[in-house]
Amino acid sequence: MNLIDLLKRLLLLALVGSVLLGGLMLFTYDVVKIEWISFMEIQPSYKPMEKPLPVAARSIPVEGPAYVTGMGAPVNPVPADEVSVQRGRLLFEINCVQCHGAGGQGNGPIAAxxxxxxxxxxxxxxxxxxxxxxxxxxxxxxxxxxxAMNENLTVRDRWDLVNFIRALAQP
Known part of the structure; x- marks a missing residue:
């Protein structure tokens, strides 16, 4: 047996093996569907600018009271002292400056x-x-x-932001 015959046999064996393996894969796909890694495409997630779901009926919020818009605006329970305003300033710099600008005039780097x-x-x-x-x-x-910032900021953080927004108008 020479080298050419050996290569022909190996090539034929590889071809037959490929056809059999391909057929087996097509047959078993319907029987055993392999779930490919989907990374993050199949998960409950918010889309940009999509509002979070409201608190479900007969449920208790995880943190803080649930504010229902139809019941009127809540009253600020956090006094507008220096600590609250400074916390609000820090939160504003982290979460709001990009759009509202450092002075709150709506001229942040993203605004344009x-x-x-x-x-x-x-x-x-x-x-x-x-x-x-x-x-x-x-x-x-x-x-x-x-x-909506209710997923990113605690209730206390949001009240501190309100106190800081009030302080923005002060000279």
Missing amino acids: LITNKPANLTLQATQSKSDGTLFLTITNGVTGRMP
Whole structure:
């Protein structure tokens, strides 16, 4: 047996083996479907600017009270002292400066890139809103303009942000 015959046999064996293996894979796919790694595509997740689901009926929120928008705006339980305002400033710098700007005028680095401009937090129109209304805006966001922060910030953090927003209008 020479080298050419040996190569022909190996090639024929490889071809027959490939056909058999391919047929076996096609047959067993219907019987045993192998779940490919899906990474993060199959999971409950929020889409950009999508509101989180409200608190389910007859349930208890994980942290803090559940604020229902139809029941009116809540009252600020956190005094606007220096500690609260400083915590609010830090939270504002982490979460809000990108859109609202360092001074809260709605001129952050991202503001020029988005269609719906962020609110100017120093204007009388914003400052005349109640603390509860500002809290609910931070909590629920504004559709198409601002994401809801209730997943990112605790109830205390959101009240501290409200106290800082009030301090923005002070000279």
